[in-house]
Every structure is written in C-alpha cells, then in structure tokens.
Amino acid sequence: MLGVAMAALTVQTGQASAQSASGALDSDTPLRSTLVEPANGTPIGAAAGSPAQRRDPTGNDEAADTADPDEPATGTVPATRIEPLNARAASVDTLDATEDKAADTEAGFGRQNDRAAPVDDLKPGPAADPDAVPGFAIGTLVLRPTVSEKIVHETRRDGSGTTGRTFSETTLTGTLESDWSRHRLTVDGVATLQKNLSGTGSEQPRATLDAVLLLDLSRDLQATLKAGYDFSREDRTDPNAVSGAVTQATVEVFSAGAAVEKSIGNLRGTVATEVTRSVYGDVVLADSSVLSGADRDTLAGTVSGRIGYVLSPALIPFLQASVQRTRYDQTLDDNGFARSSTAYAAKIGAEIDLGEKLNGELAAGYVLRDIDDATLTDIGAVTVDGTLNWSPMRGTMLTAGLATSVEAATAAGESGSVVYALTTGLTRELRRSVVARLGSSITYRDYASDSLSPDQVLFGATMGLSWSLNRYLSLDADVGFERTTQPGSPDSDTARVGLGLKLKR
CATH class of the missing domain: 2.40.160 (Porin)
Known part of the structure; x- marks a missing residue:
C-alpha cells in the first residue's frame, strides 16, 4: 500500500514538472532502480536493459514499451521497496508444518482453539498446584x-x-x-x-x-x-x-x-x-x-x-x-x-x-x-x-x-x-x-x-x-x-x- 501511494504521488508530481526535472538530471548516466511490484502486478522501475516494461511519465504506455533502453530517462524516480539481500528463508520443515496445519484446520482436524496471547503481553503466572488443598472460603478468608x-x-x-x-x-x-x-x-x-x-x-x-x-x-x-x-x-x-x-x-x-x-x-x-x-x-x-x-x-x-x-x-x-x-x-x-x-x-x-x-x-x-x-x-x-x-x-x-x-x-x-x-x-x-x-x-x-x-x-x-x-x-x-x-x-x-x-x- 505504501509503495502504490508513493508511486501515484510521484506520477502526479512528474506530470507537473517533467520539463524542469529532465533538465536537472544528468543526461550521460541512465537512471537505475530496483524492481518492484505495484498492486496491478506490472513491474515498474526495472533496471536499464531489462525486458521489463518502463512507464512513460506522460502516461503513454505504448511509448514506454518501445523506448530504447539506452536512451536517457526523464521524469521522477518511482517509489521503490528495497528487499534485504540476506533474508533468511523458511526451512522446509516449517513450511510443511504450516501447510499441514492449514490443511488440518480446513478439514476440521487439529486444534481449533489456540491459546490467545495476553492483552498486556505479560508472561502467565505459574500454574496452580494440583495437590494443593482448596480449603473453605469464609468471605475474603480461606480456612484449610x-x-x-x-x-x-x-x-x-x-x-x-x-x-x-x-x-x-x-x-x-x-x-x-x-x-x-x-x-x-x-x-x-x-x-x-x-x-x-x-x-x-x-x-x-x-x-x-x-x-x-x-x-x-x-x-x-x-x-x-x-x-x-x-x-x-x-x-x-x-x-x-x-x-x-x-x-x-x-x-x-x-x-x-x-x-x-x-x-x-x-x-x-x-x-x-x-x-x-x-x-x-x-x-x-x-x-x-x-x-x-x-x-x-x-x-x-x-x-x-x-x-x-x-x-x-x-x-x-x-x-x-x-x-x-x-x-x-x-x-x-x-x-x-x-x-x-x-x-x-x-x-x-x-x-x-x-x-x-x-x-x-x-x-x-x-x-x-x-x-x-x-x-x-x-x-x-x-x-x-x-x-x-x-x-x-x-x-x-x-x-x-x-x-x-x-x-x-x-x-x-x-x-x-x-x-x-x-x-x-x-x-x-x-x-x-x-x-x-x-x-x-x-x-x-x-x-x-x-x-x-x-x-x-x-x-x-x-x-x-x-x-x-x-x-x-x-x-x-x-x-x-x-x-x-x-x-x-x-x-x-x-x-x-x-x-x-x-x-x-
């Protein structure tokens, strides 16, 4: 959602100041950005030379499709989301367990009433001793x-x-x-x-x-x-x-x-x-x-x-x-x-x-x-x-x-x-x-x-x-x-x- 909102804001700003922005950019260095996926699934901001579609700041998608990748880019840079290079992948056992649990839940098997986390996010106290004698309650007093x-x-x-x-x-x-x-x-x-x-x-x-x-x-x-x-x-x-x-x-x-x-x-x-x-x-x-x-x-x-x-x-x-x-x-x-x-x-x-x-x-x-x-x-x-x-x-x-x-x-x-x-x-x-x-x-x-x-x-x-x-x-x-x-x-x-x-x- 944040990426889509920033992309929309960038397009509006680019339409108002495309001319001034193009003059401020260095014409000798092509603009490169990280590939991101907007809500409609169309990649924007692809790296130069890639076959991905480049969006024209003027809104002409056909012009963007036929644009020369070596031609200097104009307009503003769309919002991008940087993915961590060292993200830890989930283990195969974890993925299998998650899929099995989801399948059991959909089929009506497995635990349906998982324990809810405490509202104050505090650890629960020790469990009551099963051997403890309950005694007799006398108002606010307990007799054992x-x-x-x-x-x-x-x-x-x-x-x-x-x-x-x-x-x-x-x-x-x-x-x-x-x-x-x-x-x-x-x-x-x-x-x-x-x-x-x-x-x-x-x-x-x-x-x-x-x-x-x-x-x-x-x-x-x-x-x-x-x-x-x-x-x-x-x-x-x-x-x-x-x-x-x-x-x-x-x-x-x-x-x-x-x-x-x-x-x-x-x-x-x-x-x-x-x-x-x-x-x-x-x-x-x-x-x-x-x-x-x-x-x-x-x-x-x-x-x-x-x-x-x-x-x-x-x-x-x-x-x-x-x-x-x-x-x-x-x-x-x-x-x-x-x-x-x-x-x-x-x-x-x-x-x-x-x-x-x-x-x-x-x-x-x-x-x-x-x-x-x-x-x-x-x-x-x-x-x-x-x-x-x-x-x-x-x-x-x-x-x-x-x-x-x-x-x-x-x-x-x-x-x-x-x-x-x-x-x-x-x-x-x-x-x-x-x-x-x-x-x-x-x-x-x-x-x-x-x-x-x-x-x-x-x-x-x-x-x-x-x-x-x-x-x-x-x-x-x-x-x-x-x-x-x-x-x-x-x-x-x-x-x-x-x-x-x-x-x-």
Missing part, C-alpha cells in the same frame, strides 16, 4: 483444616525401670489466610490430645494458636500486629519438673506484640514491643496432694530495635538490641527469693536471601540477666542464633536452626541456666506422593558455675514417611528417640513408633 489420627507406642527407661504405653493421638491443625489485595492476615492453630489405651504414662496435651496481621501502610513503611497462645505440660525431664510427681504442671503462655519497619534508602529499621504472660498449673504428687505453681507466674515486657543496611537484595547485615523486664506475681517465691529480673541483649548478624535455594540469617551476641535478689548470681552468656534453609536440588530441603535462651530456676539458691539448642531437618520428595523426613536436635543446658545442678544434654532423632493417597488423605509413619543425660543422674531414654492417617480439606 487438617485432622490427624495416630496410634503411638511409647517406651521409657530411666533409673526406676522401664515403662510403656500405647495411646491414640488426635491432632487438629488449621490455617486461616486472607485474600486481600494489600494487607495480609494469617492465623495458625494446632491442638493435640492424647488418650492412653494401655500401659502407664502421663498424657501430654498441647495447643498453639498464632495470629499475624501485616499492614502495608506505604511503600517503605510496614506494621505487624501479632498475638499468640501456647499450652503444654512439663515433662519429667524438664529442669523445673517436680521429682516423683504423678502429673507435672501445665504451662499457659499468652503473648501480644507490635512492630514497625521503615526503609530509608539502603537503611532498614525495625522497632518492636511484646508482652508475655506465663501461668503455671498445679502439680499432683504421688500421695495425691497438690503443689501450687502460682509462685512461678510472670509478666514480661520486651522492647527491641534493629537496624540493617542493604548491601544487596541477597545480603543485609544488621545490629539488634533488646531490653526485657520480667516481674513475678509474688515478690518472693515459696523459698523466699525475689526472682524478678531485667535482661539486656545485643547481637550482630546478617540476613541471606538467595531465593528458594538458600536463605536465612545468622547472628552472635551477648545476653545479661540481672536478678533482683542480690543472693542469686546474675546470668551472662554469649548467644548464637540463626536459621538456614537450603535446597540443593528440586524436591530436597535442608533446614538448620540455632537458638540461645535464658531459663529461670525454681530450686532454692539456683539462678537459672543458659540453653543452647541446635535443630536440623531434611525433607526429600522420593516420589510425587511420597515424602521422607529426617530430624535431629541437641540441647545443652549450661548452669552457673556456683550452681548445685550439673549441666544437662538432650539428644533427639526422628524419622518419618508420608504417602499421599490423594490430595485429601495421606498415610503417616513416624519413629523417634530421645535421650537425656546429666552427671549424677541416670540417663533417661524415650522411644516412640506411630502410624496414622491425615485428612485435609
């Missing part, structure tokens, strides 16, 4: 519940002998997520109930509920609100467990907190506060008497600050400091000690984010716990904290965690201990529907040098296998072993074997 029923056999061995029990373990897990365009709400809950079927042993109920609300206030300002609840029963191997008790104390922990994160250039700062309430239940002794745990109830408040510098999206070094005040409901416990305290902590570390392959953070610092009672020794220790997630290959995930904490004591004259915990986990997808799990843990409880309690070490190992029969039902098998060692006391070993079903929706 899971029910697990397992039969477990447990064997315990310590200085008093060996005991065993078989029990059923029912676990209800639920996740509630928002489907909002800007902010995000996540609520996670787990509740486990045990029921002894045979043998002797203490049942261990557990429950956890955590809610996190992420508020995207602006491009560089985010806020986080969270609340939590945790329920558990102390084990007889816990440092503050009552020796010889039939039923250990229950522990309830209520927590609430808020944090604000601000980004200014490459600087990223976070200020957070948290309040924690701990309530301890009664202990049932062998003679059926009850020992109150009210003197252990506490209220703790923590304020922390963190500042980091974004060297790159994959590496962010940071500094963090915190102050925590813990106040006991009773100024003096049953032994006459004032155990309220103030803890100061600082650490330096770095965040690592290399995508799904490798991410986490590692930090080292120092913590000091100043106890109000002057007769109790303050606790100070070096801290190491961190998490690491590494996926060396598709379907394999290795996790590791380091944590340092300070525990209070209840025995007369004891200040407490520093607890170092190392956990590792390996998950391997053997097949699409079969996942194997390995886990291990080491916990070292370090008491003060003037403490009468020797240091304690706990080892743990687990192995599990999950077989998904379909997206809603899976079969789980687990094996676990724990050992607690402490100088001056017999070792305590616990072994568990469990088999159960998990129903998801």
